[in-house]
Amino acid sequence: MRKTILSAAIGAVVLGLGAQGAAAATLDDVKSKGTLTCGVSTGLQGFSAPDNEGNWSGLDVEYCRAIAAAIFGDPDKVNFVALTATDRFPALQSGEIDVLSRNTTWTLSRDTSLGLDFRTVNYYDGQGFMVPKDLGVSSAKELSGAAVCVQSGTTTELNLADYFSANGMDYNPVVYEQLEDVNNAFNQGRCDVYTTDQSGLYAIRLTLTDPDNYVILPEIISKEPLGPAWRQGDDQWGDVVSWVHYAMLNAEEFGITSENIDEMAESSDNPGIKRLLGTETDSKLGADLGLDEKWAYNVIKLVGNYGEVFDKTVGTGSPLKIDRGLNALWTDGGLQYGPPIR
Amino acid sequence: MADTTSNAPLGESRAAALLYNPAVRGFVYQLVTVILVVGFVWWVTDNTITNLQNAGIASGFGFLDSRAGFDIAQTPVAYNNDMTYGRALVIGIINTVIVSAAGIVTATIIGFIVGIGRLSSNWLIARLSEVYVEIFRNIPPLLVIFFFYTGVLALLPSARDSIALPLDIYLNNRGLAFPTPIFGPGSWLMGAALVAAIVAVVALAVWSKRRQMATGQQFPTIRVSIAILILLPLIAYFVSGMPVTFDIPVKGRFNLAGGAVIGPEFMSLYLALSLYTAAFMAEIIRGGILGVAKGQTEAAGALGLHPRKVTRLVVVPQAMRIIIPPMTSEYLSLTKNSSLAVAIGYADIVAVGKTVLNQTGQAVEVVTIWMIIYLTLSILTSIFMNWFNAKMALVER
Numbered sequence: 001m002r003k004t005i006l007s008a009a010i011g012a013v014v015l016g017l018g019a020q021g022a023a024a025a026t027l028d029d030v031k032s033k034g035t036l037t038c039g040v041s042t043g044l045q046g047f048s049a050p051d052n053e054g055n056w057s058g059l060d061v062e063y064c065r066a067i068a069a070a071i072f073g074d075p076d077k078v079n080f081v082a083l084t085a086t087d088r089f090p091a092l093q094s095g096e097i098d099v100l101s102r103n104t105t106w107t108l109s110r111d112t113s114l115g116l117d118f119r120t121v122n123y124y125d126g127q128g129f130m131v132p133k134d135l136g137v138s139s140a141k142e143l144s145g146a147a148v149c150v151q152s153g154t155t156t157e158l159n160l161a162d163y164f165s166a167n168g169m170d171y172n173p174v175v176y177e178q179l180e181d182v183n184n185a186f187n188q189g190r191c192d193v194y195t196t197d198q199s200g201l202y203a204i205r206l207t208l209t210d211p212d213n214y215v216i217l218p219e220i221i222s223k224e225p226l227g228p229a230w231r232q233g234d235d236q237w238g239d240v241v242s243w244v245h246y247a248m249l250n251a252e253e254f255g256i257t258s259e260n261i262d263e264m265a266e267s268s269d270n271p272g273i274k275r276l277l278g279t280e281t282d283s284k285l286g287a288d289l290g291l292d293e294k295w296a297y298n299v300i301k302l303v304g305n306y307g308e309v310f311d312k313t314v315g316t317g318s319p320l321k322i323d324r325g326l327n328a329l330w331t332d333g334g335l336q337y338g339p340p341i342r
Numbered sequence: 343m344a345d346t347t348s349n350a351p352l353g354e355s356r357a358a359a360l361l362y363n364p365a366v367r368g369f370v371y372q373l374v375t376v377i378l379v380v381g382f383v384w385w386v387t388d389n390t391i392t393n394l395q396n397a398g399i400a401s402g403f404g405f406l407d408s409r410a411g412f413d414i415a416q417t418p419v420a421y422n423n424d425m426t427y428g429r430a431l432v433i434g435i436i437n438t439v440i441v442s443a444a445g446i447v448t449a450t451i452i453g454f455i456v457g458i459g460r461l462s463s464n465w466l467i468a469r470l471s472e473v474y475v476e477i478f479r480n481i482p483p484l485l486v487i488f489f490f491y492t493g494v495l496a497l498l499p500s501a502r503d504s505i506a507l508p509l510d511i512y513l514n515n516r517g518l519a520f521p522t523p524i525f526g527p528g529s530w531l532m533g534a535a536l537v538a539a540i541v542a543v544v545a546l547a548v549w550s551k552r553r554q555m556a557t558g559q560q561f562p563t564i565r566v567s568i569a570i571l572i573l574l575p576l577i578a579y580f581v582s583g584m585p586v587t588f589d590i591p592v593k594g595r596f597n598l599a600g601g602a603v604i605g606p607e608f609m610s611l612y613l614a615l616s617l618y619t620a621a622f623m624a625e626i627i628r629g630g631i632l633g634v635a636k637g638q639t640e641a642a643g644a645l646g647l648h649p650r651k652v653t654r655l656v657v658v659p660q661a662m663r664i665i666i667p668p669m670t671s672e673y674l675s676l677t678k679n680s681s682l683a684v685a686i687g688y689a690d691i692v693a694v695g696k697t698v699l700n701q702t703g704q705a706v707e708v709v710t711i712w713m714i715i716y717l718t719l720s721i722l723t724s725i726f727m728n729w730f731n732a733k734m735a736l737v738e739r
Contacts, residue, residue, distance in 0.1 A: 086700045093397060093705070114703035115399035135596070146596040147516060152693070153700025158411045161423040172516075172597065173413045176687040177696060185687075188496045189515055190606070192596045232398040 026098050026230065026237040027071070027290050035077045038064035039097035042082040042179060045203035046314040046322070047103045047123075056080050059313040060101040063122060063228060066244050066303040067099060070295040075302045085153045086177055089114055092231060099241055100229040103197065105155045110229070117238050120245040121227040122306075123314075124326035124335050126220035127159050128198040130205060133215050135192060140219040144169035149182050149191035151175075156196050159222040183207060197224045202320050240289055247296035249338030250276055251305035253329055258304045265297065276341050285341065296341070306336065390706060405702045406431070412697060414689045416605060427698050434694030435715055441611055441690065442677040442719070448616035449676060450669075453623025458653065460628050471624065478621035483679045486618045490610035491686045498606075501597045510590045512598055517605040519591040519598045526585035535578035542574070543567040607688035611680065619676045623669065630665035631657055662734050670727035674720050681716075691715055 030036050040048035040060050048058040065075035081097050092100045093115055103125075104110075106118040131137050131146075140163070150157050152175045164171050174191045176182045186194045187208050194201065198220060205211045228241050251257070254273050256264050265277045274280040277300075278293035286293035303309065310327060311317040328334025360366050394401045406428035413423050418436045421429060459471035478486065496515055499505060504514040512519045525532075550561035579586065591601035634657050642656040643649070683690040692712065699708040 086696045089700065089703050090705045093399060093703070110703070113400035115394075115397040143596075145594050145599060152412075152687075152697045157413075157697070158423075158701070161411055161413045165423065171413075173415045174687060175415065175689070175693070175697070177684055177693070181685075181687065184492070188492075189500045190496065 026234050030098050035079045036068045037079045037097045039081050039083045039091055039100040039102055041102045046320045062309045063101045066299045069298040069302040070244050073298045103226045106225045115232045116229045117232045118229050119242040121225040123226040125197040125199050125224035125226050127156055127222040128201050128220055129217040130194040130201045130214050133213050140217045146193045147172040147174050147191040148193040149174045149186045150195050151182050152177050160195050163221045246338040247299050248306040250341055251300045252307040261301050405704050416689050430694050434691035438690040442680050444612055445615035445676050446673050449619040452620035456624035457627030475621045475624050478618050483618045484682050487614040490614050495606040495610050517603045519601050519603045521588040521590045522602045524587045528582035528585040531578045531582040532575045535574040539571045539574040542570050607686050611683050611688050615676055623672050626668045630661035633664040634660045666731045673723050677719050
């Protein structure tokens with residue numbers, strides 16, 4: 001908590017003392033530093049959580065690695081900075097981090113007045129509610145009068161207020177800044193209801209003392225498009241971050257995985273695959289991005305395609321076992337759509 | 343002046359005289375300092391504004407008038423999510439003031455009891471007071487807050503199994519729920535009775551003091567005053583036909599519905615701040631009392647005063663002059679420590695400010711507001727305590 005005040009203050013001071021360079025050319029900065037500084041959450045299973053040895057894993061973490069792989073050909077050249085919901089924007093604005101990959105909802109005001117840019121959505125989420133089973137609640141409409149635990153400074157907090165007033169219900173907000181505090185409070189029965197993005201609820205349920213005693217209600221009360229953010233006005237950097245996502249989507253669509261990529265690169269005659277993997281002669285798609293021609297190859301080889309990453313971090317290959325749902329490729333009826341690489 | 347410079351040429355001597363004149367030098371140094379400080383502040387401000395513009399971040403305090411959209415748990419004045427960020431910040435300020443003021447009062451009382459206790463001739467009381475001081479003085483305030491929040495209050499039973507206390511008061515891990523009075527028609531009489539009681543008490547105090555001055559006879563002012571303050575409104579209550587009913591907390595589906603609740607966030611912050619600061623105050627009070635010459639106590643004893651009266655009438659008033667200045671610092675640090683509220687989710691100015699900061703991204707503005715508010719609270723406390731100190735100071739004739 002002290003840290004947040006400090007970083008907000010430092011953010012203010014850094015802005016004050018003239019961090020002019022921070023506004024543009026992040027790619028050059030990152031290249032000259034030799035590592036990518038990536039802002040992630042302080043610990044949300046499936047998105048970004050450190051294990052016992054301090055190794056980070058999760059969907060947001062994989063995106064940091066993918067960007068590092070695209071720039072350096074090495075997914076480990078990442079410096080992870082754990083940020084609370086309150087810390088994250090000042091940290092990005094002040095140049096403390098290069099990119100924010102932290103289950104952050106893309107909203108209009110964040111895109112405009114905060115000096116941030118969003119373009120891609122790597123997880124389509126929506127806000128839900130979790131309650132203990134023994135309360136006997138089966139719908140969010142029955143929650144009037146409940147004490148609701150929520151993390152402060154999030155879109156979740158605002159949606160919660162909107163939802164309850166729209167339905168003419170009242171509630172008792174129990175608000176903490178740190179995710180861990182919200183989890184503890186819910187675990188100890190300080191509140192009846194936990195609300196956050198549904199993916200988060202599944203992740204948090206795993207960490208509770210008795211996960212089977214909790215149920216996630218069917219209502220989804222908001223759209224939460226989560227994706228990486230960067231400083232506004234740095235278009236080249238924005239291109240790099242978003243095309244890393246699109247490359248991973250295209251790879252999945254072409255059926256290229258980290259396993260079969262070498263084989264595909266050699267044998268495939270598909271010009272689309274050749275362009276993606278940088279094997280087409282005289283291609284300068286990578287150079288146009290300010291990267292190596294092998295950028296997408298490195299991303300897929302070293303990190304994986306979107307489906308692989310999803311499966312490993314939050315999907316069926318993970319403890320969370322979240323369905324692809326809206327996050328399936330457009331060819332499978334989902335919303336994930338990678339623009340053509342050409 | 344003329345003698346020392348008489349050998350030098352006239353023009354040079356004047357310049358040299360000016361250069362070596364302490365008053366002039368002092369003025370020049372101060373002028374240079376002021377110019378440097380103002381210049382630095384101007385440079386930082388200008389740079390901040392330019393950089394915010396370059397980064398595409400909206401700046402200014404206009405956001406205070408936009409709709410907040412989030413809810414706050416502890417609202418001492420009316421608030422809902424349709425009101426503005428400015429209003430939300432006001433709630434935060436009031437909450438900070440409430441917890442600080444309550445903490446200051448309680449800490450002062452505990453501090454006095456423990457401080458005097460440490461000097462007690464009773465071995466057990468003195469040792470207990472010492473242990474208390476050593477424990478709380480050596481733990482960071484944040485840990486004390488966590489201790490109460492997660493160690494004590496979280497262990498209370500859930501809302502369904504609340505501990506029922508007398509007078510329909512319930513205690514559970516959601517806080518302390520108690521009935522709130524609803525004033526029906528005719529209850530104005532009670533208010534009027536209370537005002538009358540206060541007037542009567544003041545008059546009584548003036549009269550009894552005058553009588554003691556004139557005749558030396560004492561009157562049990564305090565006991566009679568308390569009786570008046572309770573009895574008059576009570577009589578009015580029955581005369582006006584018992585118009586007050588109570589909104590009693592009853593178990594609802596989730597929580598206790600009805601009545602009012604003091605949340606565990608407030609309670610743990612309040613307890614932690616009071617007990618923590620009281621340990622420091624106890625030491626200040628002990629120091630102040632020890633600072634009063636022993637002869638004063640002995641002289642008062644020789645006059646035949648009861649030891650309790652010696653403390654109350656002779657020792658404490660003199661000790662106050664030593665105690666007040668360092669107490670001011672403790673009051674200030676208690677107020678500032680209340681910002682640790684953010685760790686347990688009490689909606690003080692820092693917690694609310696951080697939410698506002700995060701919803702709007704106005705980091706510079708919110709940090710500025712925090713600084714202004716804490717500065718204002720500190721200065722107000724200082725001014726009051728300085729006034730009090732001047733009033734208590736030894737009047738030398």
